[in-house]
Amino acid sequence: MVVGAGFGGLYALHRLRALGLSVVGIEAAPDVGGTWYWNRYPGVRCDVPSLLYSYTWSPELRAEWRWSERYAAQAEILRYIGHAADRFGLRQLIRFETRVISALYDDDAGVWTVRTNRGDCFRARFCIMATGCLSVPNTPDIPGLADFAGAIHHTAQWPHEPVDFSGKRVGVVGTGSSGIQAIPVIAETARHLTVFQRTPNFSLPSRNRPLTEQDHEQFEAGFEAYLESLQHSDFGRVPPTAATAPIPARDVQWTRYEALWQEGGGAILYAFPNILTHHGVNDVACDFVRAKIREAVHDPQTADDLCPTNHPLGVKRICVDSGYFETFNRPNVTLVNLRREPIERFTPAGVQTSERTFELDMLVLATGFDAITGALLAMDIRGRDGRTLKEAWADGPRTYLGLGVAGFPNLFTITGPGSPSVIGNVIANCEHHVDWLVDCIEHMRRGKLQTVEPEETAQHQWMDHVADVASRTLYPEANSWYLGVNIPGKPKVFMPYVGAGYRHTCSQIAADSYRGFRFEGGTAERHRPGLHRDGSQTCEPDLEGN
Numbered sequence: 001m002v003v004g005a006g007f008g009g010l011y012a013l014h015r016l017r018a019l020g021l022s023v024v025g026i027e028a029a030p031d032v033g034g035t036w037y038w039n040r041y042p043g044v045r046c047d048v049p050s051l052l053y054s055y056t057w058s059p060e061l062r063a064e065w066r067w068s069e070r071y072a073a074q075a076e077i078l079r080y081i082g083h084a085a086d087r088f089g090l091r092q093l094i095r096f097e098t099r100v101i102s103a104l105y106d107d108d109a110g111v112w113t114v115r116t117n118r119g120d121c122f123r124a125r126f127c128i129m130a131t132g133c134l135s136v137p138n139t140p141d142i143p144g145l146a147d148f149a150g151a152i153h154h155t156a157q158w159p160h161e162p163v164d165f166s167g168k169r170v171g172v173v174g175t176g177s178s179g180i181q182a183i184p185v186i187a188e189t190a191r192h193l194t195v196f197q198r199t200p201n202f203s204l205p206s207r208n209r210p211l212t213e214q215d216h217e218q219f220e221a222g223f224e225a226y227l228e229s230l231q232h233s234d235f236g237r238v239p240p241t242a243a244t245a246p247i248p249a250r251d252v253q254w255t256r257y258e259a260l261w262q263e264g265g266g267a268i269l270y271a272f273p274n275i276l277t278h279h280g281v282n283d284v285a286c287d288f289v290r291a292k293i294r295e296a297v298h299d300p301q302t303a304d305d306l307c308p309t310n311h312p313l314g315v316k317r318i319c320v321d322s323g324y325f326e327t328f329n330r331p332n333v334t335l336v337n338l339r340r341e342p343i344e345r346f347t348p349a350g351v352q353t354s355e356r357t358f359e360l361d362m363l364v365l366a367t368g369f370d371a372i373t374g375a376l377l378a379m380d381i382r383g384r385d386g387r388t389l390k391e392a393w394a395d396g397p398r399t400y401l402g403l404g405v406a407g408f409p410n411l412f413t414i415t416g417p418g419s420p421s422v423i424g425n426v427i428a429n430c431e432h433h434v435d436w437l438v439d440c441i442e443h444m445r446r447g448k449l450q451t452v453e454p455e456e457t458a459q460h461q462w463m464d465h466v467a468d469v470a471s472r473t474l475y476p477e478a479n480s481w482y483l484g485v486n487i488p489g490k491p492k493v494f495m496p497y498v499g500a501g502y503r504h505t506c507s508q509i510a511a512d513s514y515r516g517f518r519f520e521g522g523t524a525e526r527h528r529p530g531l532h533r534d535g536s537q538t539c540e541p542d543l544e545g546n
């Protein structure tokens, strides 16, 4: 059973079917794409170059697909995912418009009983949760929101029909990556755009452009080296040299940042090994970007309000934009600093802050996600002895390598908490997890092993390590969704793994007989294909392979 048909889920279906297992995918959307299916707001693009934001596992797919832009727009990315699904015949494995509501582990039989909102019931030996890190939209509980008379669109649940802003007074709440991408595009046609900003964010220019023949050739020429670098380098994570790296002089840093700023994209984040660990280095990077914001924005008060001051650069996912700061020079755009004048309530006509009233025809909520754990905890997942995942994660998520959870046998989490997950290139991270778990399942088949799950001790040590690595960086200094603090009541735990050598660690553990994982042998009852009664519901044939 593979839950989710985004990049991770599709690749898992492909690999598991190739193993000879019977597989089924469950997907809430009517089509493949995961987060790229839902996030179709104006301006949405990837923030990793398209050539890298691609599957690496199929030379055929690589040969027949040509990205048109340096940072592809959502429609092109969705076409790519759809093409991959068709190319490898994956759609027929998926039940669309179906949502998993529960997954209960049957201790005696050693299988999962999975139920959906459509009343399906499956018995699956393995559950692969490819539910995505950014798939549960967050709609903040702001008083009066339901009273607003105009249209309300969340960036992560954007309508399929084109949304017409012309002649409208539009309000955007939220200035994370989604808001920062949407704002310049909405401003082009809205009569007036009011941006309600609680926290200013660092954003770097994408310098998006059409890809040239030369870009494609260069990428192809460097592809093997890129693959190799994925094995060893830790793009977006803190390198081992961070602690001992020299502190570059301010002017050396400034020159480097200027070159990278002109180049575009997120590379400033990796300009120096200690940029995410050393305040002195990071402060210069912050000064550099703030100077750029002041250069771009004409009104000094607006520029000041747009300058981030309460967190280091890069410790929230860096935003990559197309003309974001310049948008605030337009006469039809107003920035409202919610730190000075908080929203008191929405009214049928618009927004009431502590100081003013804003009349609006349309509201765009770019307010993010219940990230990393949201989709997993939305399901009623019960492992050994009926223990729920919610109970197991009451104080924050606990996994081993971000791949498995103690007490939840044969359940794998693709880009789960405690893995690099959202740090760096998420597609590469998904591929790595799928490859690892497929190897693990093969290992089990060879050894006739029935179940695998992390040992409590190994999981405990891993989570301590995840926390320890994060504490030696500047990451915990921002109120970011990495820490879960954007969701009221969510435990404040730094969820991604930002250490170096993650892939190496996973490989070593596998090579060392899956150190820290516990396997159980072939004693579990084996089900034959056929319909199974489970309570009042009829279950689908087993998804067990062989």
Ligand code: N01
Binding pocket: 044, 045, 046, 047, 048, 134, 140, 141, 142, 155, 173, 174, 175, 176, 177, 178, 179, 180, 181, 196, 197, 198, 199, 317, 320, 338, 366, 367, 368, 369, 422, 481, 486
């Ligand atoms: O969400 P966010 P996002 N009143 O959580 C504000 C990925 N992504 O959807 O910071 C007022 O970053 C909140 O304010 P504050 C990427 O990984 C990638 O933009 O909490 N404001 C913040 O400004 C990214 O990091 C791309 O003070 C409220 C905003 O809403 C992740 O998705 C594109 C509020 C939420 O920002 C999430 O980005 C888009 C309230 N009550 C997204 N509640 C690519 O480029 C929240 N906010 C691939």
